[in-house]
Amino acid sequence: MTPPRATPPPTDDPDPAGLWRALTGRQVGMIGLGGAIGTGLFLGSGLAISRAGPATIVAYAVCALVAFVIAWALAEMVVVHPRAGSFGAVAHQYLGPPAGFVQRWTYWTIQVIAVGGEVVAAGLYVRFWWPQLPLWLLTAVFSAVLLGANALAVRFFGTVEYWFAMVKVVAIVVFIGLGVVLITVGLPHSPATGLTNLTAHGGFLPGGINGLFLAMVFVLFSYIGTEVVAVTAAESERPERDIPRAARRMVLRLVLFYVLAIAVVLTVVPWEVTAQGGTVDTSPFVRVFESAGVPAAAAITNFVVLTAALSSANTNLYLSTRMVHSLAGDGFAPAWAGRLSPSGVPRNALGLAALGLALAAALSATAADTAYLVLFGISVFGALVVWIMILVTHWKFRRSARPASPVRLWGAPVTSGLAALFLAAVLVSTAFVDGLDTAWSAGVPFFAFLVVAYLVIARRRARAGGVSSSGA
Template sequence: MDAPAAPITDDPSGLHRRLTSRQLTMIGLGGAIGTGLFLGSSLAISQAGPATILAYVICAGVALVIGWSLAEMVVVHPEAGAFGAIAHRYLGPWAGFVVRWTYWTIQVIAIGGEVIAAGIYVQFWWPSLPLWLPVVVFSVVVLGVNAIAVKLFGEVEYWFAMIKVVAIVVFILLGVLLITVGLPGAEATGTANLTAHGGFLPNGVSGLFLAMVFVLFSYIGTEAVSVTAAESENPVRDIPRAARRMVTRLALFYVAAIAIVLTVVPWTLTAQGGEVTESPFVSVFSAAGIPAAATVMNFVVLTAALSSANTNLYLTTRMLHSLASNRYAPAWTGRLSASGVPRNALALSALGLALAAGVSAASESEAYLALFGVSVFGALVVWLIILLTHHAFRRTRAAQGLPPSPVRLWGAPVTSGVVMLFLAAVLVSTLFIESLRPAWWAGVPFFVILSVAYVVASRRTGSG
């Protein structure tokens, strides 16, 4: 049951509570729905074939536990820094330092990749255009949107994410028609592709688990809603509502879309991946007689990339602002503009964006593999720390005789414990997957360096 409305007051850190419930839901979806879904999710499908559908269902359950545990905590502590600040409170300064700097780093890396991707999508229309030009233009656009006011950011992200959602809904509806009754000029496909080419589970249970390793990363971004708590108009009411809507819609979109992809197109073809023109979305739109289907799809993946970059830039600035409040980042990154935006933190994140974008452009370099590894390792560690924080949150409040949160994760600590074991297993399994092995050789040194930085920072500030 939703909590009663409370008067709107700005966060004590100075951030303005201007984000509405509808914006929060779309921010969560915008952060989680990337370009991978539209281009086929080929890595996961190559491992599990049609059983990739099950992988998306299972990982949706993982995302639901993460999202609901965050909602339980942030309605009690709707403060800047979200899970990072709460980890600081319940697990100690080291955890708060590490999880926030890690999250800042992986999101900066993600922004660099997204603006590069957006530039490549523009080259679909203008192949001779130098890549740096759209990358610079899009970087300036997302910086401008984030710099003006949080209300503008929320509205722009709402419509960016809406384009993705509409594209997925249309795809699902057309896909159902194509499977069951056919479309003008295209006969019904039926469901034969789900069992052909080696059966529903062509590579066995091991293939299903490997697919889940890749699918899990599709749901990373669901924690974005919690970061908005300090700028939500009514966090006690809106954060749980947005978390519930965002995770359930995300799961529905992912599972339904992937089920249609695997039903309409043989999984052996989808597993090969390809460009926008080879996307299963384009195949279905073309069968439906939609003119210039590839152009429409390219526009969708372009907005998907810009949406992710826009949201991730927002997240990095709020994490830096929170770190500054604990004196774990330069004090100037905590200063706010008159409109309540941490523009100095935004500027520092933009420097990281430029570095990540430049390195991402050199996709064959060792530096890019290192960034990729830090991102994979860091994302899994952040989720593990969130669940550890949730366990400490419940234990500490019970020990102090404090009332429970108005939002409760069902089945905890069993559900959260099972998800922690699953995430740990995924983290270990990256050692045995060649494309994910950089997670360890880059991720472990990164955390060692981060821990050393914490020791230095805590001695300097006297807050260790």
């Protein structure tokens, strides 16, 4: 027997796509938190720390404010428009079909690339214990597991992601607790470190203001994923209650976790040492656990990082599936991608995401460095453009004649404008930052391709009697 759908929430713009509203408030909150906490925090955030030293703490705090503005702007919009496709569908309405097309296909692409990279990374983490296992086999197994979790009812996906995210949250809480003890009173085999490491190695701001800004460029990407909560609105039991609550709690917890965790890292371990991180063995989490006398610290941290990678991949696969489903509803993806399974899951859209996952995973595992850099550049450029478009959509949303949302971003449009300017500055700076300079060389051609694709599709639809390229 097909289970009954949850009662739709009392919004003035219910989602017409037929997705089931089955995600609980707890699941929505944990999905958002888990989607935003990736492997970078556990492996040291070395690039940012190498630029700013202890001042990286400030970089995380500033970028948290930007993430808060984006999350709250999204909550304000999706409470009124809890649709499949989330911010992409809202952009379609307020900025026009071209914006909705470009934003959703961009987001689909960067999420598929992320999933491919994460499943390969998960395979590498397993080889920490069993190096003899072939990477292709581990990648295939993890891909199959994630596809299976996403192919079942959305409530099952929510449950899986809830516990994936819980492992990360518990690990961070334990890490912060042990770090505070090491800093203040010490442990039997580790005397208290105090705050000396924050100033003893070149000062609190060894890289100057320029180093701090460069650190912000890298730190900002740690917060990508805060938009996940908005995408769940179309399948939340009560989006008018759960989305604002989840957005607020997610950002506050991210600030707490990221800022405190980085503060612990930089206080317990000299920043020059942390800046050399990037592997499980050199992770600051391992160093703190070892200082606290925790046995098998590297193995425990590797398990947490493995869980973090699978959690991110699981959520990103969910996001990419819902974006294609939304595009199909607007006629910008094959119609079959919009069909739902008996359990209310867009499995055809999931299949399309699986093809992208296979390609991205193959390139991540075997392709030449240039191919990987192209994928990375598209992801960096695309993520920043998506965030900027979210804020532009919010500005247009505020100027519309629609009644005010029950959730309001404080200080908008000033706060949202400042956040957009900051993101634009980061986007421009990527052209001059080593490691991010492929963003423009790969991102601009990709966006040009999407624009041409939209014009071709819109012209065909116009000839067939559909909407014109202007959205009429």
